[in-house]
Structure formats: C-alpha cells, structure tokens
Amino acid sequence: MARHDARNWHDCSKMTGLLCLVLSILVQYGASGQRVKVEPEVLSYPGQTVNLRCAFTDPTGIQLTMVTWIYEPRDGERINIAVFHPNFDPNYPDSPVRGRVSFKPTPPVLASPSIQITDVQMTDEGKYICEYATYPIGNEQGITYLVMLAKPRNMATIVTVVAGTKTVTVAKCESVDGRPAAQISWVTTANGNGTTVSKPGADNTVTVNSEYRMVPTAADNGKDISCVVTHRTQVKAESYPLKLAVQYAPQVTIVGYDNNWYVGRTNVLLTCQANGNPVPLSVMWKTMSGEMPDTVQINGNELKVLKVDDAVNTTFVCEVKNRIGTGRDQITAMVRGTRLPEKGAATGSIIGALIGVILLLAIIGTAIAMYRKRKESKDGPPKYKPPPPKKTNSSASRQLNTAPAPVAEDRPLNDQYYSTQSPEPVTDLDAYHEDDDDYGADIREHYYSAAPSGWDDPRDNEVPPPYMRTDSDPQDYHQGPNVNRGDSFVSPAMFV
Structure with missing residues (x-):
C-alpha cells in the first residue's frame, strides 16, 4: 500500500513539473510579445515613404544588447536590412531596400x-521583423506587415453573340494591375454564370479577368448586366452597366386578317411585322400558289386587297431577311359569299347602358314626386288643427248676415228678441249651466266663431243690437230669436 502511494506521488510530481515548465514558457512568450511593440500593418502606395516603428516597452531587469530589422518577402528568405549596436554605428547590409532604409531618429536609440x-x-x-538581443531572456521580436496598394484600372465590355444552343461568353470585365487582387461580381437577370481568373501583373501587381457565360436567346437581347469591382483602394464598389447584344434571325408575324373576307369587300390590309438583330433588310410577299392576284397591291411590309374575290382565296406568305437568317409567317384567307354578322356590343357595355337608363329614370321620378309634393303643400288644406271653441257666460247670437244691423233702441239684453215665422225648439249645444261660483266674472268670455269685426272681443260688455229688417232685405229672410244661456232657442227657418 505504501509502495503504491509512493508511485502515485512520484507521477503527480512529474506532472506538476511539466505543467510548470509549459506555463513558464507561455508566460515568457507572452511577456516577450508584449515587450516589443510594433504596428501590425502598414499600408503604402508606390513612391511613398513609410515609417516602421519599434520599441521595447519594459526593459526593467533586462539588458538590451542589439537590435536588428529583418525583411521577409512573401515568397523568399529572410534578409537583414538594418543593425544597431550601442557601441557601433548603424549598419545596413545588402538588401533590396539598401540606400532607401535608415534608422529614425538619427543617431538611433536602442529603446x-x-x-x-x-x-x-x-x-x-x-x-518586417524588429528583433532585440537581450540578456538574460534572449531574443525578443515584433512583426509588421507592409502592404503595398495599387489602384487597378477597371473596364467592362460586351461581347456580341448569335442566339444558339451553346454556352458562350457574352460579357467581360477586367481589373488590371491592382494590389491586392480585386473582387469581381456580376448583376443581371440573364441565366448564366461568371468565371474569374487572376494572373500576375507588372511590378508585383495582380490582374483579374472575369467572363459571364450563358446560352444566348433572342429574349436575352437588350437585357441589363453589370460588372461590379471591389478593391481595397476604392471607397465603394464600382459598377459598370452594360446591355447584352444577342443577334438572331427575324421573328415575323402577319396581322390584319379578321376572318371576314367576303366577295365584294374592298381595301382590306395585311401587315407583316418583324423584329430581329440586326435590323431586317428586306421584306418579300408571295403566295403558296406562286401567283399574286391582280387586285393586290404591295407596299413594303403592307399587302392591300383592293377588292375581295375568289382570286384572293389563297395563302399569303411574308419573308423577312437579315444578316443572321430568314424569318417567315403565313396566313390563309378564306373568301365568303356574304359577310359575317357584326358582333354585338359587349356585355359590359349593355349592362352599363341599362344601369345608366335606370339611374336616369330614378332621377326623373324623384324630381316629379318632389314637384307634386310641393304643389300639394301649397294648394291643400292647412296642416294645423284649429283651436277648440271658447265658452262665455252668455249665449252669443248667431247672425247669418255679417253686416251690423242698425240700433233701434237701447235696452237690456233680456228684452231683446228676434221674430221668426216658424220657430222650432232645438237643443242649444252651447248651453250649459254655470251654477259653480268658481268661475268668476273676470274670466267670463263670449262665444264667438267667425264673428265680424267689432263683435268678437271677449272682453266687450256690450251686446249687439237687435236685428232690424230693411226694405233691401229679402222678405223671406228671418233671424232666429236671441235667448239666454240655459234656455231653449229656435233656429231660423231654412228654405230650400
């Protein structure tokens, strides 16, 4: 067990030492990368002067011995171009830049x-590598990339092609002597693809050629196509618009035949329409029978039949030629004995006319109704309801003659009477009993209706004088007696 633990401890110690070594290397490399300060990239055009800066940022505890600038071409070996030691003068070994390179400032400073x-x-x-020789850490370096720029010459051209079935180049675009290489793209609605090829140019520049290839058709003629060039020296992409040029044989169409050529019809016209690239040069009319009828006149692309007869019952052919080829179209005329009936008006026109008539009748009817309504409102009875009759404390006399009668004598109303020939008792519709004392004398009014002027004042306490007949009055005209309210009265006699 103890032996197993010792082996594990030994393995752990070896692993820890390895990690410490790697960490120290990384720290040293990172520290060295941070100590030598340079610009990662410098841009320049031919003929200009460039400054490549270098500095040792933290020389604490480090002895700077010497500095060397090294040039490494894109495709080549490293070359020393400038060396400086504090105890010696600057040295510039043989290199492509000798005579054009120098330390700045002069004399140089090692830091x-x-x-x-x-x-x-x-x-x-x-x-361009700035490398320090130091003690005790050894060499330290920083790298700067010098990028040379050259603005290219851009151009685009169209290629005239003939419509066919093979893929051909229809447009070319070129970016000449640029640095770095330009990027070329195509913008068009045509169905094709662009291909790009780069090749070395003069003085370490690059020339880029691009072609647009497709199967050309007559429909592609005149379509827009643009070459777009993008380069580092340009503020924005440059576009070069073009139009495709596709040549094709004439496309021919005969127009003017209405399928209504009848015997005796005059001055019918056929027109031969053609388009092509290049522009058609000649137009030729002929018939399938080989002979042109005598009633036919030809003027360029127009064929005119002066009078339709059986001779024009044939097939007319129009041929148009250009440099690419010949195009043709034909129409077969059928001569009828009588003319076809003319086509009626379109359904839409009929419906529109009907709607217009209906709207007109509606407007006229509305105007008539408004006129009649206005006329009736002027000539008809009043639209207001007359007020109900008012009641008075005493019965009013009903007078047939509207003219006032002369006054015979001044006596009370109870003593006055009217003579009649055939008195008949009738019900007094206006009579009513006023036993209720709530009705005061202040609010008593006369009953009046269509009374003459001077008799209809409700507040007039005077009563009309008795009717006096004159010689001018008709002998058979009688006036009914005047009676008090609440009593019966006799209506005047009526003679028919």
Missing part, C-alpha cells in the same frame, strides 16, 4: 529603433 523606407516599391511588400 526605440524605428526605421524609415523611402520611395517604396511594390516589391517591398512583406514582413
């Missing part, structure tokens, strides 16, 4: 030995 390269060229692109 910050930056360099400057003038008149940079495209071939100067690559890694």
Whole structure:
C-alpha cells in the first residue's frame, strides 16, 4: 500500500513539473510579445515613404544588447536590412531596400529603433521583423506587415453573340494591375454564370479577368448586366452597366386578317411585322400558289386587297431577311359569299347602358314626386288643427248676415228678441249651466266663431243690437230669436 502511494506521488510530481515548465514558457512568450511593440500593418502606395516603428516597452531587469530589422518577402528568405549596436554605428547590409532604409531618429536609440523606407516599391511588400538581443531572456521580436496598394484600372465590355444552343461568353470585365487582387461580381437577370481568373501583373501587381457565360436567346437581347469591382483602394464598389447584344434571325408575324373576307369587300390590309438583330433588310410577299392576284397591291411590309374575290382565296406568305437568317409567317384567307354578322356590343357595355337608363329614370321620378309634393303643400288644406271653441257666460247670437244691423233702441239684453215665422225648439249645444261660483266674472268670455269685426272681443260688455229688417232685405229672410244661456232657442227657418 505504501509502495503504491509512493508511485502515485512520484507521477503527480512529474506532472506538476511539466505543467510548470509549459506555463513558464507561455508566460515568457507572452511577456516577450508584449515587450516589443510594433504596428501590425502598414499600408503604402508606390513612391511613398513609410515609417516602421519599434520599441521595447519594459526593459526593467533586462539588458538590451542589439537590435536588428529583418525583411521577409512573401515568397523568399529572410534578409537583414538594418543593425544597431550601442557601441557601433548603424549598419545596413545588402538588401533590396539598401540606400532607401535608415534608422529614425538619427543617431538611433536602442529603446526605440524605428526605421524609415523611402520611395517604396511594390516589391517591398512583406514582413518586417524588429528583433532585440537581450540578456538574460534572449531574443525578443515584433512583426509588421507592409502592404503595398495599387489602384487597378477597371473596364467592362460586351461581347456580341448569335442566339444558339451553346454556352458562350457574352460579357467581360477586367481589373488590371491592382494590389491586392480585386473582387469581381456580376448583376443581371440573364441565366448564366461568371468565371474569374487572376494572373500576375507588372511590378508585383495582380490582374483579374472575369467572363459571364450563358446560352444566348433572342429574349436575352437588350437585357441589363453589370460588372461590379471591389478593391481595397476604392471607397465603394464600382459598377459598370452594360446591355447584352444577342443577334438572331427575324421573328415575323402577319396581322390584319379578321376572318371576314367576303366577295365584294374592298381595301382590306395585311401587315407583316418583324423584329430581329440586326435590323431586317428586306421584306418579300408571295403566295403558296406562286401567283399574286391582280387586285393586290404591295407596299413594303403592307399587302392591300383592293377588292375581295375568289382570286384572293389563297395563302399569303411574308419573308423577312437579315444578316443572321430568314424569318417567315403565313396566313390563309378564306373568301365568303356574304359577310359575317357584326358582333354585338359587349356585355359590359349593355349592362352599363341599362344601369345608366335606370339611374336616369330614378332621377326623373324623384324630381316629379318632389314637384307634386310641393304643389300639394301649397294648394291643400292647412296642416294645423284649429283651436277648440271658447265658452262665455252668455249665449252669443248667431247672425247669418255679417253686416251690423242698425240700433233701434237701447235696452237690456233680456228684452231683446228676434221674430221668426216658424220657430222650432232645438237643443242649444252651447248651453250649459254655470251654477259653480268658481268661475268668476273676470274670466267670463263670449262665444264667438267667425264673428265680424267689432263683435268678437271677449272682453266687450256690450251686446249687439237687435236685428232690424230693411226694405233691401229679402222678405223671406228671418233671424232666429236671441235667448239666454240655459234656455231653449229656435233656429231660423231654412228654405230650400
């Protein structure tokens, strides 16, 4: 048991030592990466001057011995380009940048030995390593990437093709002498694909060529296609719009035949419509029988029949040619003995007309009804209900003659009477008993209805004088007697 525990302790000790070693290496590497401070990337155009900075950030407890700048091309070996030791002058070994590289400031400082390269060229692109020789930790370094930029020359062209069944190149786009390589894409509704190829250009630049390939058809002619170039030197992508150029033979259509050519019809016209790329050069009319009827006139792409007869009962053919080929169309005319009945108006038109008539009749009917209603309101009886008759304390005399009678004498109402020839007792509809003292003398009123002016004042205490007959009155006109309220009275005689 003790032996087993000792073995486990020995294994644990070995593992701990290994972990400590790895940790120390990582700490040392991390510390060294942090001590040498450089710029990770520097951009430059040809002919410019670039500064590559380097500094040792924390030399505490470390002795800086020497610094060396090393150049590593993209495809090549490392080369020392600048060396500085505090006890010696700066040294610039043979290199592609000799004569153009120097320490800055002058004389250099070991803690910050930056360099400057003038008149940079495209071939100067690559890694630049600032490496310190130190004691006791050894060499420390930092890496800067110098990226050379060259703005490319971009262009796009269209390729004229003939419609067919094979895949061909219809457009080309090129980005010449750029650094780094440009990115090319295509934007179009045509059904095809782009292919891109890069190749070295002059002075360490790159040229990118792209082609758009597809099976061209007549429908593709004139479609939009754009080449889009993206490059690091450009603020935004550059677009180059084009239009596809697809050549094809003429496409021909004859229009104008209405299937109603009857004997005797005049001046019917057929038109030969054609489109093609390039533009059609010639148009030819002919018949399947080989002979053109005498009543036919041809003017370019128009065929006119002056008078329809049995001779035009044939097939007319129109042929159109261009540089690519020939296109044709034909129409067979059938001559009828009589004309076909003309087509009636469309259902929609009929329905619209009916709706319009109905609306017009409705408007007229509404106007008539409003006119009649207005007329009846003017000529008809009043629309208000007359007030009920009012009651008085004494019975009013009913007078047939509206003219006031002359006054014979001034005497009380009880002594007055009217003479009649045939008195008949009738019920006084207006009579009623006023035994109730609640009705005061202040509110007693006369009964009046359609009375003449001067007799209808309810507050007038005077009573009308007795009726006096004059010579001008008719002999058979009699007035009924006046009686007090509550008594019977006799209505005047009526003669028919």
